[in-house]
Every structure is written in C-alpha cells, then in structure tokens.
Amino acid sequence: MEDKPLYFKLFAHNIPVSGKEKSAIYDLQKGEIVFIPNILFQIIQDLKQNPLATIKHQYAPNQPELFESYVDFLIKKDLGFKTKSPESFPEIDLSYQVPAGIYNAVIESDFEQYDMNLVINFLDELLCRHLELRLQINQVEEDFLLSFFQKINHKSFRSIVVFMEYRAELWQEDWAIKVFESCQKIEQIIIINCPIAFKSDQYTDKIIYTTQSIEALSIYKKRYIVNINYFTEALHFNPFYNRKVSIDKAGKIKNDLRDNHNWGSVEDNDLIEVIGSQEFKNIWEASPDNIEGLKDSPLRYCQFFPFQLSKNEHNIWSVVNSNILQTANEDKLG
Incomplete structure (x- = not known):
C-alpha cells in the first residue's frame, strides 16, 4: 500500500493575511499577530491543496x-x-x-432640542446593544436625569457609556454616583471639562472626572483588536460604521457625528426606516478591503479605524484625512 503524502496545515484559528510589503498570520485564539514575508504567504496558500514535497520542489528545488x-x-x-x-x-x-x-449608537443631547425618549424607544426596538451618550445637562434637574436613566435600565441595551459636561452639583451633591446607581447597564461615566482630574473613591474607574474635552478624548490612538468577531466583521463590513447610528445635538441622524451630511431629523423621520435604507447602510459595507490606503495593509482586519470616509465617482472609498491614515498604516503593533 502506497504511503500517503505529507501535508502542512495551519491551525484553523490561524489566518494568513496578505499585504503589499509583508504579510501576517492572525492567531485568533491567542489574540496575536505574526508577520511573515510575502513569499511565505504564497507558500501557505499553495500548501492548502498540495503536499509538502510538491511545493518544496516548486519553490526551492536547489535549496x-x-x-x-x-x-x-x-x-x-x-x-x-x-x-x-x-x-x-x-x-x-x-x-x-x-x-x-x-x-452601536452615539447620541448627543442637551434634553431640549429633540425628544430623547423618542430616540431611546427607536433604538430599543432596533435591539441596540451599546449606547454612548454625550450629554450637556446645564439646564437639567437631578430628578429628571435620574428618571431618564431609570427608564433606560429597562431597555434592550447591554452596556452604556456616559459623557457629561462638568457641573458643580455632579461633584458636590454626588449626582454622578446617583446616576451610576440608577442604571445597572452603565459601564462608565466620564465627566468632561472638569477643573481637576480625579476618580471616584467609591467607583474607581467607573466614574472619572477629566479636564479633557470630548474632542481631545476622541483623538485617534492606535488600537488593535485580534479576535474572531472583529476579524470576520472586518472581512465583510467596516467595524467602525457597521450597524451604527449617531444623533447629533440638533437631532440630526448621521452615520458619524463628524459627518457634515445628515439623513434628516429624528422628529421628522422614522429612525427605523432611515436606518433600513440602503443609502444609510452603504458605508457599513466599506470594509478595509475596499478602502484606498488600507486594503494593502496586513493589519487591515485588526486595527481600529475610526476614520471619516468619502466615495468618489468610481465608487472607491478613501480616508478623508490622509495624514491620519499615514500614521495609522504603519505595519507594526504597539
């Protein structure tokens, strides 16, 4: 009986990814990246269907x-x-x-320019998992704020992060603690533009007072996410925009708060209908493979890319700020 030929296999959770200058193997079980030369990427591809001896002879007959x-x-x-x-x-x-x-939903509000309860109910119907609230509460009473969060506690959200503009009562009268305790789904409260920076003694790392603005906190920082969920999402969609909606302070529906374009007001449009339209969802499909400047990076399926995008007349996506892209596109971890 003829002996079977010997093959080489990557473990199933190790996925090779090609790049322009070098390639990588994503270890989706350990959450690690191993860089490899492009020639090795091609060898791995050929080894999927051919024995080791065949590929050895093909690539290195004399070595x-x-x-x-x-x-x-x-x-x-x-x-x-x-x-x-x-x-x-x-x-x-x-x-x-x-x-x-x-x-994911990102909501700005001062509780005056549109009905927040309307938006929350829409998002609940859409089974939104993660909610980020950016709140200005200068004219808001404590009882009203606590009542608002108590209602949210019974919605479908799994986690909530709250950014609130500093107000003296938040600190002096423990408003932040009362808000945190009113809704079990709140993961963190960040008080921005505070005169001094400190953390709550009672809820360390849960309630944070910072001197920074929301704009400063939103400045792009390199972040790598190596797991099966992020990898598969990046293969098919844009992880930053996919299944995301933003509502700005005026109640305008957007894909991202930074966008100049909006899809109308939440009070004049059915949010569910807007989100269900192909026009709104178009950017969801701007996967890294479809973005100029990203599609050749071996890190395109693991790096967090919160970039504004534009599409030209040829339906090619590109990053609006190319300077940010240049910094982000360095093929190294850390």
Whole structure:
C-alpha cells in the first residue's frame, strides 16, 4: 500500500493575511499577530491543496533547507502542523452575522432640542446593544436625569457609556454616583471639562472626572483588536460604521457625528426606516478591503479605524484625512 503524502496545515484559528510589503498570520485564539514575508504567504496558500514535497520542489528545488526553515518557523511558532490527512482539518467559518438591527449608537443631547425618549424607544426596538451618550445637562434637574436613566435600565441595551459636561452639583451633591446607581447597564461615566482630574473613591474607574474635552478624548490612538468577531466583521463590513447610528445635538441622524451630511431629523423621520435604507447602510459595507490606503495593509482586519470616509465617482472609498491614515498604516503593533 502506497504511503500517503505529507501535508502542512495551519491551525484553523490561524489566518494568513496578505499585504503589499509583508504579510501576517492572525492567531485568533491567542489574540496575536505574526508577520511573515510575502513569499511565505504564497507558500501557505499553495500548501492548502498540495503536499509538502510538491511545493518544496516548486519553490526551492536547489535549496530544500530554505523551504524547510520556513515550515519549521511556522511549527515552532505553534501556527501549524504536518499531517497525512488534511481533509480531517477543515478551515474555520469566517462568515459574520449578528441579530441586532443596530449594534452601536452615539447620541448627543442637551434634553431640549429633540425628544430623547423618542430616540431611546427607536433604538430599543432596533435591539441596540451599546449606547454612548454625550450629554450637556446645564439646564437639567437631578430628578429628571435620574428618571431618564431609570427608564433606560429597562431597555434592550447591554452596556452604556456616559459623557457629561462638568457641573458643580455632579461633584458636590454626588449626582454622578446617583446616576451610576440608577442604571445597572452603565459601564462608565466620564465627566468632561472638569477643573481637576480625579476618580471616584467609591467607583474607581467607573466614574472619572477629566479636564479633557470630548474632542481631545476622541483623538485617534492606535488600537488593535485580534479576535474572531472583529476579524470576520472586518472581512465583510467596516467595524467602525457597521450597524451604527449617531444623533447629533440638533437631532440630526448621521452615520458619524463628524459627518457634515445628515439623513434628516429624528422628529421628522422614522429612525427605523432611515436606518433600513440602503443609502444609510452603504458605508457599513466599506470594509478595509475596499478602502484606498488600507486594503494593502496586513493589519487591515485588526486595527481600529475610526476614520471619516468619502466615495468618489468610481465608487472607491478613501480616508478623508490622509495624514491620519499615514500614521495609522504603519505595519507594526504597539
């Protein structure tokens, strides 16, 4: 009986990703990235269907030791293994599905220019999971604010982050603590533009007073997310915009608060209908593979890209601020 040929397989949770100058292997189980030369990426692709001996002869007929060094590197990094039964090790499912109509919402409000309860009810109907509130409360009474958060506590949101403009009563009368305790879904309250920076003694890292503005806190910082959920979402969608809606202080519906374009007012339009339109969802599909300047980076499926995008007449996406992109597109972690 003829002996079966030997194959090489990456572990299913290790996914090779090509880049312009170098490639990478995403270890989605350990949350790590291993950079590799582009030639090794191509070898890995060819090894999916062919035995080791065939690919060794194809790439290094006169230097078999060089080919073996590549394979040994992958094995020592615990990225793959040799086997005579490659069919027994199927590749991981990289499809992406989430049940929620809206995953993330960012809401600005001073509780005067539009009905916040209307927006909250819309988002609840859409099964929104994560809510970020940016609140100006200069004219808001404590009882009204607490009542608002008590109502939210019974909605579908899984987590809430609250940014509130500094007001003396927040500190002196423990408003922030009362708000935090009124709604179990609040993960964190950040009091912005405070005269001094400090953390709550009672809820350290949950209630934070900062001297910074919301604009300063929103400045782009490199962040890498290496896991199966983020990877599969980035394969098919734009993780920053996908299933996201923003409402600005005037009640205008936007894909992102920084956008000049809006989709009308929440009080004059059915939010569910707007979000369901293909025009609104178009940017959701601006995956890293479809954005100039990002599509050639081996880190395109793990780096957080909160960039404003524009589309030209040829339906090609690009980043509005190319200077930010240049900084973000350095192929290194940390």
